[in-house]
Amino acid sequence: MVTRAPTDDLLRSGEPPARTGQSGAVAPHAAKALSRELFTRLRAEEEGTARHQQVRTALIEMNLSLVRFIARRFRGRPEEWDDIVQVGTIGLIKAVDRFDVGRNVEFSTFAIPYIGGEIKRFFRDTSWAVHVPRSLQEQRIDLARARDTLTGRQGRDPTIAELAAHMERSVEQVTEVMVASNGYTTECLDTPTGTGHSDDHALALTARLGVSDPALENIENVHALKDLLGRLNAQEQALVRLRFGHGLTQTQIGARLGVSQMQVSRLLTRVLSGLREGMLTDTPHDRI
Known part of the structure; x- marks a missing residue:
């Protein structure tokens, strides 16, 4: 009772x-x-x-x-x-x-x-380290089940096309789910990594990632300079090309252009000053 x-x-x-x-x-x-x-x-x-x-x-x-x-x-x-x-x-x-x-x-x-x-x-x-749409979170489970089923049936990892056919979805949809699944967990950049061998140094993940290429900083400058060079007249462009492209001296350039070395010096100074000023004052929009 x-x-x-x-x-x-x-x-x-x-x-x-x-x-x-x-x-x-x-x-x-x-x-x-x-x-x-x-x-x-x-x-x-x-x-x-x-x-x-x-x-x-x-x-x-x-x-x-x-x-x-x-x-x-x-x-x-x-x-x-x-x-x-x-x-x-x-x-x-x-x-x-x-x-x-x-x-x-x-x-x-x-x-x-x-x-x-x-x-x-x-x-x-x-639970997700990165927020993704709920529909993709739910499809991640379906994808894991499909992968387990096909792996057991075929004895190998299934291709994306095979997964798509099994799940009755397009290859693009399955690919989207696979990309979204990467957001379930994340790793700290300070986490030590290594193969576990005694001769392998346990470096932080940041030490194994690529570093910034110093040359990349010059890309914007190169594109800006290219635009500024296009604004020069034919004589000024020839002057710059002979001096910096062919490495000729001012005297050799004067002989090519039919002017004196002094005129080459003045022209070169004026052109370089104009280019330098343009690099410092032009906005990114002006450079496009």
């Missing part, structure tokens, strides 16, 4: 029911039997009153064993146990607020999908 004393005494006294510690003393079978009666009482009370809140709290705390039961399925996850239980309790509260005793369905049957769904939603929203 199920004892009704703990809950009935608390409700008669007008005091709020015991919190998690005391409510845990109510066995699951006892909670199951008492829940139906309490739901009937809950619907009879006016929402927002102290009495309604007392009955609602009693229902939530008596059924916390459901949360712990479902949460145990996820014990292998890296998330904290208390966080999983807390999120599952949110699902339990939603189930209590939406349960209709007139449906002739056990509350535990109704509440389990709410609790499990809330926990799974928590994992979807927090």
